[in-house]
Amino acid sequence: MVRLAAFAVALFIVAPMFIVVPMSFSTAISLEFPPPAYWLGYYRNYFTDPNWLRPTFNSVIIAAASAMITMAIITPAAFAMVRSRFRGKALVNLLLMLPMAAPSIVLALAYYYFLGGMRLTQTHLGVILAHVALSVPISFLVLAASLKGFDRNLERAAMNLGATPLKTFFLVTFPVLRPGFIVSAFFAFIHSFDETVVSLFISGRDAATLPRKMFDSVRMDADPVIAVVSTLLFSLVFCGTVVIAVANHRRRQARISRG
Amino acid sequence: MGARVSGRGLSRALYSAGGSSHWLLLAPVVLFLAVFAVLPLLKVVQFSLTDPKVSLDNYVHVFGSGFYLKTMLGTFMTAFIVAALCLVLAYPVAYVAARAGGWIAALLLLAVAMSFWTSFLVRTYAWMVILGSQGPIVALLKTLGFQSPQLLFTNFSAILAMVHIMLPFMVMALYAVMSKIDPNLLRAATSLGARPFQAFRTVFLPLSAPGIVTGFSFVFIICLGFYVTPVLLGSPRSQMIAGVIGDHIEYSLAWGEASAIAVVLLVITLALFAIYNRYVGLDRMWG
Numbered sequence: 001m002v003r004l005a006a007f008a009v010a011l012f013i014v015a016p017m018f019i020v021v022p023m024s025f026s027t028a029i030s031l032e033f034p035p036p037a038y039w040l041g042y043y044r045n046y047f048t049d050p051n052w053l054r055p056t057f058n059s060v061i062i063a064a065a066s067a068m069i070t071m072a073i074i075t076p077a078a079f080a081m082v083r084s085r086f087r088g089k090a091l092v093n094l095l096l097m098l099p100m101a102a103p104s105i106v107l108a109l110a111y112y113y114f115l116g117g118m119r120l121t122q123t124h125l126g127v128i129l130a131h132v133a134l135s136v137p138i139s140f141l142v143l144a145a146s147l148k149g150f151d152r153n154l155e156r157a158a159m160n161l162g163a164t165p166l167k168t169f170f171l172v173t174f175p176v177l178r179p180g181f182i183v184s185a186f187f188a189f190i191h192s193f194d195e196t197v198v199s200l201f202i203s204g205r206d207a208a209t210l211p212r213k214m215f216d217s218v219r220m221d222a223d224p225v226i227a228v229v230s231t232l233l234f235s236l237v238f239c240g241t242v243v244i245a246v247a248n249h250r251r252r253q254a255r256i257s258r259g
Numbered sequence: 260m261g262a263r264v265s266g267r268g269l270s271r272a273l274y275s276a277g278g279s280s281h282w283l284l285l286a287p288v289v290l291f292l293a294v295f296a297v298l299p300l301l302k303v304v305q306f307s308l309t310d311p312k313v314s315l316d317n318y319v320h321v322f323g324s325g326f327y328l329k330t331m332l333g334t335f336m337t338a339f340i341v342a343a344l345c346l347v348l349a350y351p352v353a354y355v356a357a358r359a360g361g362w363i364a365a366l367l368l369l370a371v372a373m374s375f376w377t378s379f380l381v382r383t384y385a386w387m388v389i390l391g392s393q394g395p396i397v398a399l400l401k402t403l404g405f406q407s408p409q410l411l412f413t414n415f416s417a418i419l420a421m422v423h424i425m426l427p428f429m430v431m432a433l434y435a436v437m438s439k440i441d442p443n444l445l446r447a448a449t450s451l452g453a454r455p456f457q458a459f460r461t462v463f464l465p466l467s468a469p470g471i472v473t474g475f476s477f478v479f480i481i482c483l484g485f486y487v488t489p490v491l492l493g494s495p496r497s498q499m500i501a502g503v504i505g506d507h508i509e510y511s512l513a514w515g516e517a518s519a520i521a522v523v524l525l526v527i528t529l530a531l532f533a534i535y536n537r538y539v540g541l542d543r544m545w546g
Contacts, residue, residue, distance in 0.1 A: 013427070016423060076284035080281035083281075098300075103528050108486075109518065110300050113303065132295070193378075240376070241373045244372075
């Protein structure tokens with residue numbers, strides 16, 4: 001009974017997303033389902049229309065840049081927060097969580113004023129700076145969690161054996177923590193790539209991101225290319241999650257069979 | 260943010276607990292957030308108090324107007340309904356995933372991960388197709404003989420899509436707690452004569468309470484400030500508070516008034532976070 005309910009809810013979670021796939025091959029101009037006929041025309045439109053390609057490139061560049069800056073500033077902070085105790089730590093923790101706690105529409109308004117005053121609205125730099133602030137909380141939490149599980153005896157052993165602290169960091173600390181770094185950077189990248197509300201109000205035409213373009217085309221209800229973009233994005237997620245789930249499951253099976 | 264931190268200073272900062280070197284490590288992120296998070300938010304507070312003139316008029320207006328009070332009340336109601344529905348739907352999924360393990364858990368968590376990582380614009384668009392006037396549900400209702408109802412652009416469509424979008428968060432919050440509950444506790448309860456449901460109610464349910472609190476608070480707080488989905492799918496006549504702020508940015512020049520509503524929303528949200536942090540702890544949010 002409970003299992004049936006669980007699977008019914010899981011179906012409710014995944015099934016609706018698949019409807020974007022047939023929609024992307026539809027010839028219909030509006031949201032008609034089932035599609036009247038199928039073709040590939042809107043795929044051709046997506047891959048040739050600069051109004052879609054430019055926001056796609058913008059999003060990739062902005063997400064990559066903000067992920068790099070985010071990692072650069074949160075990595076030292078994660079070491080300080082996990083490894084030392086000091087006065088004001090609780091306050092720093094609250095500051096680090098602020099961009100997650102504040103509603104995105106309020107931050108959108110704030111950046112609209114603030115970046116506008118610095119003439120940074122409608123620029124890539126403005127969107128990157130805003131996205132770095134927005135990515136800090138989640139990336140920090142992920143990195144700090146992996147740092148908490150790190151066995152410091154490994155570092156002590158390396159230093160006992162004569163490694164300098166920097167050597168220890170690059171030969172021991174960083175390689176052990178690499179999965180944590182990668183996941184944390186990935187969260188920063190995706191957070192920026194999917195961020196809609198702030199981009200909507202500050203990215204303008206030149207720095208328009210893909211979510212902004214998608215939002216506009218959903219709202220105007222005019223551009224069927226949105227179905228193509230949705231299908232491409234969903235396919236990436238579908239393949240990525242399935243591959244990771246299968247790999248995890250295999251690894252667990254292997255561990256069980258080894259005893 | 261010294262560009263030339265000496266190797267010795269850096270290593271001392273990374274590996275020792277004493278001294279004040281931790282501030283060296285914290286400086287970049289603290290300075291960055293002070294300039295690019297705190298200052299912009301203070302700017303909103305400043306506008307709310309000074310535009311068009313220095314006064315509390317904007318707040319008097321916000322709290323005195325039936326429209327804003329109705330919007331705020333409606334937003335709270337919607338957020339509560341979404342969080343409650345998410346809890347009811349997510350609980351069995353997290354429960355089965357935590358208790359069954361194996362391929363069943365793998366499959367359920369795969370469904371959750373797939374939705375979690377898919378942009379919520381994609382999910383919102385999917386619901387527009389499903390609930391649209393030329394969509395499958397309306398077609399089904401028509402063949403069953405009902406006259407075609409308006410599904411899209413109603414509170415119903417907004418709530419349905421928000422529940423769908425927030426469900427993965429709720430499942431993960433519950434699963435993080437449930438997967439750590441020792442199954443021997445349930446076995447002990449049943450071997451002492453408790454019926455399965457009794458064992459669940461008196462042992463498992465209370466132990467899963469931290470996950471319930473975390474998931475519910477998180478979904479509720481996010482929904483208070485939800486912009487995209489209600490704006491695209493909801494009824495234009497009963498907007499949520501974020502939508503009203505967005506309209507102000509786009510169409511009106513009443514900066515002071517928009518800022519005052521934003522400050523009210525910000526204060527309510529931060530207060531809820533502070534209460535949550537005080538009683539549960541923000542670091543518990545991620546299991």
